[in-house]
Amino acid sequence: MFRSSQKRAARRLSLVGAALVSSLVLAACGGGSGSSGSTAAAGGDSGATGLNAAGTLTVGMNLQFKPEMYLDDAGKPAGYDVELLNKLAADLGVKLDIQNLDFNGLIPGLQSKKFDMVSVGLTATDARKQVIDFTREYVPYTSVLAVKQGDTTAATVDAYNTPNTVITALQGSSGEQLAKKTFPNAQVKSFADQNAALLEVSTGRANGSVLEDYILAQYQKANPNQVAKAGLPKPLDLGYGSWAVQKGNKALTDKLNAFLCKAQNDGTLKSTYTSVFGVDDFPEMPGGC
Template sequence: MARIRMPWSAARRSAAACVAVVSAVALAGCGSDKSGGDAGSGLAQSGTLTVGMNLQFKPEMYLDAANKPAGYDVDLLNKLAADLGVKLVIKNLDFNGLIPGLQAKKFDLVSVGLTATEERKQVIDFTRAYVPYTSVLAVKQNDSSPATIPTYDVKGKTITALQGSTGEQLAKKSFPSAKLQTYSDQNAALLQVATGRANGSVLEDYILAQYQKSNPNQLKKAALPKPLDLSYGSWAVQKGNKTLTDKLNTFLCKAQTDGSLATLYKKDFGVTDAPAMPAGC
C-alpha cells in the first residue's frame, strides 16, 4: 500500500498510540518510550518486537470479526517474531501517525507496505521489499468515459486518494490538471467516487477489490491501457538501525527463497499465483 509521512502533533501521536491492538500478547503501556533496549538485537526492548500498523487494508492488514489483527502482514510478522524468538506487540494507529511514531521510537518497525521513496529515506530506513502493489484508478460503475489518462487529467475533474499515501503522490503525478482531494480513511476517498462527488480514486487494486466485495455495483477499475504503477512495499525501521534492518533482510530473503512469502500471499490475498518479488537474495 503503498503510503507518505504527514506531520502530527505530539498530543495527537500520544492519543493515537493508545488506540492499540495486540497480536498474541498484552500491549505495552501507551504513551511511554521504551528504555533499556538491547543494542545487540536492534530492538528498543529486548525480547519484544513492537510494530506500528494501520489495520484497515483487508486482506493485507485488518481487524477480524473478533477484533484481532489479521492478514498477510500479520501472518508474516508472527512468523518473524517466532524466527527471532521474541514477543510481538502490534499498535494500530492512524496512517499519518506511523512514521512520526517510528521517529519518536514508539515502535521498532512499521509494517504497512510503505514504498521506499526518496523523501521517506531522509528520515527512516527500509528493508528489502516484502509485498507487491499494482496501483489503479477506481471509477464509478456506470462511468462510460474513455478509459484514458487525459479523460481524467483535466480541470474540473476530481481525483481522491488516501491522505499521506503513495496513491496521493501518484494521483498528483498522473492527473496534475485535476483537483486532488485526500482523506484520512480509504473508504471515505472511495465513497466520494461512488456518490458522484469525485471522478476517480487512486489506490492499490487489492484494496479496490475488497471495497467491491462489500459494496457491489458501485465502483470498477478503469480499463486504462496499463496500471498507473507497479511498486513494492517494505518494512520501515528507525534511521540508522542497521542491526535490525540486517536481521529483517535476512528473514525476508529466507522467506522469499523457501516460498513462505508466496504461500502467505496466495493464502491471504486469495490468488493462485503470487507476483514475482525483486531479485537479490
C-alpha cells in the same frame, strides 16, 4: 491509506532534533488507538540479536488500515502485516509484541527504543532515511483505474485522458494526485469518501476512479457487478512499503532482510498478499535477494 502506494543518510540527531524531524517526515495516515501489550525496555540487547529485549520482538503499528493491518471483531491485531510478523517471530524464535499507536508517534517511538521495528508500510524517503533505517520492501501498492462494469472504452490511458472524461479520487489521497498527473486533460473530481468516488463510476456519472487495487477489491466484494479494473496494459503506479528499524541497527536489519528474501523467494509474500488483500495479481517485487 491511503498512502502514496502504498507510495518512498546517515547522520545521528539529538533526541529533540530527531523528534522534530520525525514530525515532519511522517505522512499522516490517520489517528491512533492507544497501545496494546507491554513495551520493550529501552536500551537492552541491541548487540548480537538487535532486539531491545532478548526473546521479544516489539513492533510499532497503527492498526487502522484494513486489510493490511487492523483490529478484528475480537479486538486482536489482524491483516497482511500481522500475518507476516507472526511468521517472522516464529522464524526468529521470539515472542511477538505489537504496540498499537498513533501513526505520528511511530518514528519517535522507534528512535527512543519503545519498540524494535515499525510495520506500517512506510516508503523509504530520503527524509526518513536521515533518522531511521529501512529493510528491503515487503508490501506493494498498486494504483489502478476502476471503471463501470461492462465499460467499452479502449484500454489505454489516452482514451480516458479527454476533456469529456470524468475521473474521481479520494480527496487528499495519492490517488487524487496520480489522477491529475495521469489524466491532465480529464476532469478530476475529488470526494471525501472513497465509496462515494466509486459510486460516481458505478452510476455512470464518472468514467473512472483512481485508487489502490486492494481498496477496489474490497469495494467489489461488498458491491458485486458494479465496477471493474480497467484493462490497461500496466498499473497506473507501483510503489512499495518497507519495515523501519532504529538507525544503525544492522544486526536486526540483516535478520529482517534475510527473512523477507526467503519469504519472497518461496512465495510466502505472494500467497499472504493475494489471500489477505483479496486480489489475483501480486506485483513484481524488487530483486536483489
